[in-house]
Every structure is written in C-alpha cells, then in structure tokens.
Amino acid sequence: MSPETSAAAEHHHHPALAHHFDSLAEQNEAATLGMWVFLVTEVLFFGGALMAYSIYRSWYPGAFASASHHLDVTLGAVNTAVLIVSSLTMAMAVHAAQLGERGKLKAFLLITMVLGATFLVVKGFEYHEKYVEHHIPGLGLPFDYSAEPQFAATAQIFFSIYFVLTGLHALHMIVGLGIMTWMYIWAANGTIDKDYSSPIEISGLYWHFVDIVWIFLFPLLYLIGRHASGAH
Amino acid sequence: MSENHQHTHIVPLSVYYTIFAALLVGTALTVWVAYIDLGALNTVVALAIACTKATLVVLYFMHVKYASKLTWAVVSGSVFWLLILLALTFNDYLTRHLLTYG
Numbered sequence: 359m360s361p362e363t364s365a366a367a368e369h370h371h372h373p374a375l376a377h378h379f380d381s382l383a384e385q386n387e388a389a390t391l392g393m394w395v396f397l398v399t400e401v402l403f404f405g406g407a408l409m410a411y412s413i414y415r416s417w418y419p420g421a422f423a424s425a426s427h428h429l430d431v432t433l434g435a436v437n438t439a440v441l442i443v444s445s446l447t448m449a450m451a452v453h454a455a456q457l458g459e460r461g462k463l464k465a466f467l468l469i470t471m472v473l474g475a476t477f478l479v480v481k482g483f484e485y486h487e488k489y490v491e492h493h494i495p496g497l498g499l500p501f502d503y504s505a506e507p508q509f510a511a512t513a514q515i516f517f518s519i520y521f522v523l524t525g526l527h528a529l530h531m532i533v534g535l536g537i538m539t540w541m542y543i544w545a546a547n548g549t550i551d552k553d554y555s556s557p558i559e560i561s562g563l564y565w566h567f568v569d570i571v572w573i574f575l576f577p578l579l580y581l582i583g584r585h586a587s588g589a590h
Numbered sequence: 591m592s593e594n595h596q597h598t599h600i601v602p603l604s605v606y607y608t609i610f611a612a613l614l615v616g617t618a619l620t621v622w623v624a625y626i627d628l629g630a631l632n633t634v635v636a637l638a639i640a641c642t643k644a645t646l647v648v649l650y651f652m653h654v655k656y657a658s659k660l661t662w663a664v665v666s667g668s669v670f671w672l673l674i675l676l677a678l679t680f681n682d683y684l685t686r687h688l689l690t691y692g
Contacts, residue, residue, distance in 0.1 A: 387658060387660075390657065390661060391658075391660060391661055391664065394661055394664045394665060394668075395664055397668065398664060398665075398667060398668040398671070401668040401669075401671075401672055402668070402671060402672060402675065405672045405675050405676070406675065409675060409676060409679055412676070412680070413679070413683050416683065416684065431621065435617060435621050438617050439614060439617060442610065442613045442614060442617065443610075445610075445613070445647065445651055446606060446607075446610040446651075448651070449601075449606045449650075449651045450603065450606060453600065453601065453603060453606070456600045457600070559653070562651075562652070563652050566647050566648075566651045566652045567652075569647060570643075570644045570647050570648070573613075573640050573643045573644055573647070574640050574644070576617075576620070576640075577620050577624065577636040577637070577639070577640055578636070578640075581620065581621065581624035581636060582633075583632070584624040584625050585624065585625050585626055585627040585628075585632065586627070
C-alpha cells in the first residue's frame, strides 16, 4: 500500500476506498445493498424450489409423511444447532472486525468454518445412510420402499426434492467456506481493519442467509407428520 | 446520510447472545411440537416458528434493524416477491379441484 504523496496536507485515503465513492461509509452502504440485492435473487431461487416442494407435498401428503420418517431427526436437529452456533460466531467475527480486533476476528472466522465443515460432514453421513437404505432415487441406484409399496413411486418424489434442496444448501455452504477462507486471508494480511470491515459484514450476510434456508428446510423435510406413530 | 455518523452500527454482544438463545429455544420448540398432534396446524406452527427464527436472524444477526431505509425496502421486496410467487402458484394448484371443464 503506497502512501499518499500528492496531497500531504489532506487526510489520506484509506487504501480500500474505491475512487468512485466519497467515503468508506458510502462504499459500505453500496456493498451492503449489493449483497442484499443478490440475496433477494437467492430468496426467489430457494423459493422456487420450496414452491415445488409445497405442490408435491399437497398432492402426496401420505408419501411425504412416510418418507420424512426415514430422515434422522436427531442429526437434523444437531445440524440446525451447529448452524445457529456458526451464525453466532459469524456475528461475533463481524463485531471483532468492526472493533479492529484482528486476533478475535481470525479466531471467530476459523470457528465458523469448522462449524460449517461439521455441518457438511454430518450431512455426508446422512447421505451415506440414504445410500445404504436404498433411498436415493435415480442415478441408476436401486430404490427400495418395499415396506410401504403404496408409496414406492411417490416417496421417490420426496427424496428427489430432499436431495435437490439439501444439495443446493450444501453447495451454498461449500461456497460459504470458500468466502470465509478468503476473508481469513484478508483478516490475516491486514486488508480488513477497523475502518474497512464491510467485506466481513457482507460475507456474514451470506452466511446468515444460508443458515435461514436451513431453518426452513429442517422442519419442512424432517418433521412432517412426526406425531403420527403409524408410519414407522 | 450524515457524514459524521459512524459508518457501521456496532451491535452489542449481549444482543447476539440473546438472539442465539432464542434461536436454540425455537429449534427445540419446533422439534417438540412436531410430535404433538395438532392436525393441519402442525405445518402452520412449524412455519410460524421458522419465520420467527428467520426474522430474528435478519433483524439482528444481519443488522437490518439498524440498516438504511433503502436496505429495508430491498429486504421487504424479497419477501413481497416470494409471496407473489407462492400466492399466485397456490392460487392455481390448490383451486383446480373446484372446477371441472368440458
């Protein structure tokens, strides 16, 4: 970062301030707005997928309740808690960034990444269980629903939607881990400082959004008709 | 935007801890209530809890409570367009059985 040489008398610009903004405050406002506009498209992206879920669930409520019982509520609930803790550590990373506490910022980013990776590992175990139970539709894999043959076809619709929704969510988690790695590097090399915390803030917006998606996916996929003891 | 105003509102950690606790309680509540037979209300309650949790995350973790009016408008816009998507599509699919053609 070269020091300002042209205008020694004036206050020198922060190296992160782009020339088309008057101040870091204005730049931060634009960055926040930009991330939110992106998140609007994400809301509608997941909204479309949830729309498909809603229609098929309204058509095949029995099959959805039956197939939902094959998901592991404990693992789903644990993963929900893992993401909520990661949202707290992300918020604390933003807090540390705003106060210019670099050590804490790096620590909280690292914890957030570890929690995100934990979520994906648990998800991996769940996917593997579906593979073992022959509950993965398509891909030429055997699909076995012989316990309730009346749902043999329609349960595949539930599991297709389950894999699309959780798969897209997991993809967002992986992208989030990439962003957090990037932010960790920026925190470590001093790009982020007390006056320029907005990259951490808008990365946090993305991370919290992915948490919100899971907040909806967990009850909608795992908890359908759990009170009915008849099906498993 | 006033120039002398601090460019970011720093949310106290106590607020984060409170929201965190509320989110964990909400998660426990949604699991607990799923095992109670409320009929058609099970889904309504599950969605109500999820919407409450999401609102807490948006307002506090995502700082929208402290954000500019423009950000408020964009965030509200996402909910508004999502509701259009859901309402118009349900308007078709959930009413088909009411009419017969031919």
